[in-house]
Amino acid sequence: MKEYQTITEISGPLVFAEVDEPVGYDEIVEIETDRGETLRGQVLESSKGLVAIQVFEGTEGIDRNASVRFLGETMKMPVTEDLLGRVLDGSGNPIDGGPEIVPDERQDIVGEAINPFSREYPEEFIQTGVSGIDGMNTLVRGQKLPIFSGSGLPHNDLALQIARQATVPEEEGGDDDEDGSEFAVIFGAMGITQEEANEFMADFERTGALERSVVFMNLADDPAVERTVTPRLALTTAEYLAFEKGYHVLVILTDITNYCEALREIGAAREEVPGRRGYPGYMYTDLAQLYERAGRIEGEEGSVTQIPILTMPSDDITHPIPDLTGYITEGQIIVDRSLNSQGVEPPINVLPSLSRLMDDGIGEGLTRADHGDVSDQLYAAYATGEDLRDLVNIVGREALSERDNKYLDFADRFENEFVEQGFGTNRTIEETLDLAWDLLSMLPPEELNRIDEEFIDAYYVGEEGEEVEATAD
Structure with missing residues (x-):
């Protein structure tokens, strides 16, 4: 020494x-x-x-x-399965009044990059219980799917909802998971206020989600440098549970913007030449080191799935933080300010949202086989309704045709019944798809041109509440 x-x-x-x-x-x-x-x-x-x-x-x-x-x-994280149910500070020290951690081993927090040859392609569905995600932007095991939000929007409520509801749905004729793996949540909070921390902990304890979770808390008055360590501690714990204990782990990191601000502060102290908007030029590489630790490994039962949450400064999606995040990750969930002002919970705008791995993760079988088509039809119908809203502002609703008025009604019901579900409602994927068919049945069968006829025959419900035969080509 x-x-x-x-x-x-x-x-x-x-x-x-x-x-x-x-x-x-x-x-x-x-x-x-x-x-x-x-x-x-x-x-x-x-x-x-x-x-x-x-x-x-x-x-x-x-x-x-x-x-x-x-x-x-180098810095190492003491890891053990007994970390489940514990609350740690941003440096990995217990702050829940429990005993000291007795680790099974200590692992380097930098981690090891997954060999691309050994990566297993993400194809298995994770049910969050949120229709705007499950039905329209499905999350898949091993995926990295960020949430883009803004200052003052309820992204923390959405994060808590996902943390307590996320599960691997039961396969037909099987156990809770086809390979017998368990499910765990790693929650890493960076730069949050004490009030937010209290809300997080109250929700975890009230719902019992803490029993299957490990929580890392870095508060706003903690040193900025600690913020650069917190996500690496969380991901090291996730990798241990996933690849050595066989868990399917969902990692929720909030707020990535605070993490990037810490990088900028350190860069300024080092007198580095700044990049875009004063952020370090290596920020893309640094974020990639975090996001690319999600995935599955061939031969291993477990998986690491990431949901990073970031607040876009001034709601600017072209800002360097969301811009670079979008390059690295496989889609994004957009939390919308106008939907939030209408009281929609959670206020997810499905039109600019995207999950690039959705088609691979929605599975097979009659219920699942129509999932992609139903999602496409919902997108098309909602987008049509949105366009017609702009037209109504010019010519008035009375000038529209009966067909156009149906699409306007559909857009209203889609927001108020499908996207809107409250932060306490947990919908299964079957309930989400049933609701989707109920909404699509507002439209004439011939308008459902993105769905196979066999599924329209099976699920379309007429005005009388009875299934009707499809007339679509």
């Missing part, structure tokens, strides 16, 4: 020290102050004779007389 008293500069969350031996990148550091306080840090940059150290607890109390010890190892 090497120890120095050679601090040359303290800048924001960074400490610079002179060294006479090579020091490894990401190496863990202990800094002992004159007051006897020991702070932890991590080597952020190492060059000949000088290192930059990011201090997790902040640099308050550190002066040039402090001692710097290099421990010769």
Whole structure:
């Protein structure tokens, strides 16, 4: 263990020290102050004779007389199956009043990239109980599907709803999961307020979701540097449960915007040349290191699925954070401000939302086989209704045809009955599809030109409440 008293500069969350031996990148550091306080840090940059150290607890109390010890190892997360049901801070320390963690092993938080040759293609459905996701933008095991929101929108309520409701639906003639794997949730919160933290914990405890969850809490008044560690601790725990214990793990990370702001703050302290809007030029690579840790591995039972949540500054989807996230991930769920102002819960705008793996994850069988067609027909009908709303503002509803008025009614009911379900309602995929057919039955059968005739014959319901024979080509 090497120890120095050679601090040359303290800048924001960074400490610079002179060294006479090579020091490894990401190496863990202990800094002992004159007051006897020991702070932890991590080597952020190492060059000949000088290192930059990011201090997790902040640099308050550190002066040039402090001692710097290099421990010769990178940061590791103590992992065990007993972490389920525990609440940890952003550095991985228990804050729930429970016992200290007795780990089965300690794993490097940087993780290991999944060999593309060993990746198994995501094809299996995860039921969130939210119709706007399950019916229109299906989540698949091993997928990374972010939620794009805005300041003041209820993305936290949606995150909690998914955390407590997400499950692997029972297969016909099988157990809860076809390979016998269990389901777990890793919840990583970064830069949230104490009020939000209290709401999260109250909901987890009230619903019992905490029993199958591991919660990491980094608060707004915690050091920004800790925010860069929190998601890596969460993902390391997820990988252990998935690939060593066989769990199907859903990782929810909120708020990625706060994480990126921490990267910008550290970059400014290092006096780096900024990229777009002041964010570091390496932010794309850094985000990819997090998002690409989702997936399935051939021969392994478990999987890691990610739902990162970010608030778009000024609701700007072209902002660097959502823009780069969209390049890396497989779609996005858009939380809409206008739907929220109408009282729709959850306010998911399905038109700009997308799940690129949906077609592979909706499965087979009569109920599932029509899922993709039904989703396409709902999109087309809702989009038509949206276009007609603009026309109504010009010519009035009386000037529209009977067909156009049906589409307007459909758009209203789609928002108020399909998307709107409240944050406490858990719908099965069968209930979602039944509701979809109820809405589609508002339209004449000949308008359902995206659905096979056999499914219209089977599910279309006429005005009298009876199934009718399809007349679509």
